[in-house]
Amino acid sequence: MIILKTPAEIEIMARASRLVAETLAMLRREVRAGVATEDLDRLAEQFIRSHGGTPAFKGYRNYPKTLCASINDQVVHGIPSKRTLKEGDIIGLDLGAIVDGFYGDSAVTVAVGNVNPRIAELVKVTEESLYAGIAQAVVGNRLSDISHAVQRHAEAAGFSVVTDFVGHGIGRQLHEEPQVPNYGKPGQGPRLQEGMVLAIEPMINMGSSGVRVLDDRWTAVTADGSLSAHFEHTIAIQSSGPPRILTQVPELIAAC
Numbered sequence: 001m002i003i004l005k006t007p008a009e010i011e012i013m014a015r016a017s018r019l020v021a022e023t024l025a026m027l028r029r030e031v032r033a034g035v036a037t038e039d040l041d042r043l044a045e046q047f048i049r050s051h052g053g054t055p056a057f058k059g060y061r062n063y064p065k066t067l068c069a070s071i072n073d074q075v076v077h078g079i080p081s082k083r084t085l086k087e088g089d090i091i092g093l094d095l096g097a098i099v100d101g102f103y104g105d106s107a108v109t110v111a112v113g114n115v116n117p118r119i120a121e122l123v124k125v126t127e128e129s130l131y132a133g134i135a136q137a138v139v140g141n142r143l144s145d146i147s148h149a150v151q152r153h154a155e156a157a158g159f160s161v162v163t164d165f166v167g168h169g170i171g172r173q174l175h176e177e178p179q180v181p182n183y184g185k186p187g188q189g190p191r192l193q194e195g196m197v198l199a200i201e202p203m204i205n206m207g208s209s210g211v212r213v214l215d216d217r218w219t220a221v222t223a224d225g226s227l228s229a230h231f232e233h234t235i236a237i238q239s240s241g242p243p244r245i246l247t248q249v250p251e252l253i254a255a256c
C-alpha cells in the first residue's frame with residue numbers, strides 16, 4: 001500500500017530533507033585527497049544530531065554508520081572506514097535523517113580533485129538521469145514513467161543502469177512502497193498522485209550493470225570493476241506541475 005502524505009506531513013519531511021541537504025552540502029566541502037571516509041561519517045553524524053535530527057541509516061538492519069561512502073567501483077552502501085580519498089576518485093555520499101518521525105534521504109557523487117573526462121561524464125549523466133526521472137513525477141503519469149526516463153537518459157550516453165537496487169517510497173519509514181526501479185517500459189505501475197513521496201536514486205555504471213556485495217555484507221561493487229555513480233532526491237508529487245524536491249534547498253544550490 002502506498003501511503004499518501006498530508007500537506008502537514010510533507011512539511012515535516014521537508015525539514016528532515018533539508019537537514020540531509022545541508023549535511024551533504026557540508027560534506028561536499030570536506031571532500032579532498034587525504035580525507036578518511038570515517039571522518040566524513042563523524043562530521044555527518046555530529047551535524048545531524050546538533051541540528052535536532054537522528055541519523056536514519058545507523059542501526060538500520062544493523063548498518064553501522066550514519067553515511068554510506070562509496071568510492072569508484074563501489075555502487076552503494078560503502079561503509080566509512082580509514083580508507084582515504086585520492087585525487088581522481090569519485091565518491092558517492094548517501095545520507096538519511098529522521099526529524100519528528102519522518103525520513104529524508106539523498107545522495108550525491110562528488111569528484112576528488114580532477115577526474116578524467118569520461119568519469120566526469122558518468123557523474124554528470126547520472127545526475128541528469130535523476131532529473132529526467134524527477135520530471136516524470138507528475139500527477140497522471142504512472143510510476144514506470146520515472147523508471148523509463150532514468151534508463152533512457154543513462155543508456156543514451158552509453159552507460160548502464162543497476163537493476164539490483166531500486167528507489168522507494170519514504171515517510172515514517174526509510175523504505176515504503178512502492179519500489180522505484182531505474183529501468184522499465186513506460187506506462188506501467190500505479191498512477192502517480194498528490195501526496196506520494198518518493199526517493200528516486202539512479203545508480204549508473206560505466207561498464208555492465210552487474211553488481212556483487214562484498215564480504216562485509218553491505219558494500220555493493222560493480223561486477224566488472226568499472227566505475228559507478230549514484231544520485232538521489234526525496235521528492236513530493238504535487239497536485240499539478242513538477243514535484244517538490246524536498247532534499248534540494250535553493251540557497252544551497254546558489255552557494256555551491
Ligand code: MF3
Pocket residue numbers: 056057058060061063068077094095105106107168199201232
Ligand atoms: N539510500 C539508500 C537506500 O535507500 C541507503 C540505505 S543505507 C542503509 O537504501 F544502511 F540504511 F541501508
Ligand code: CO
Pocket residue numbers: 105106167168199201232
Ligand atoms: Co534511498
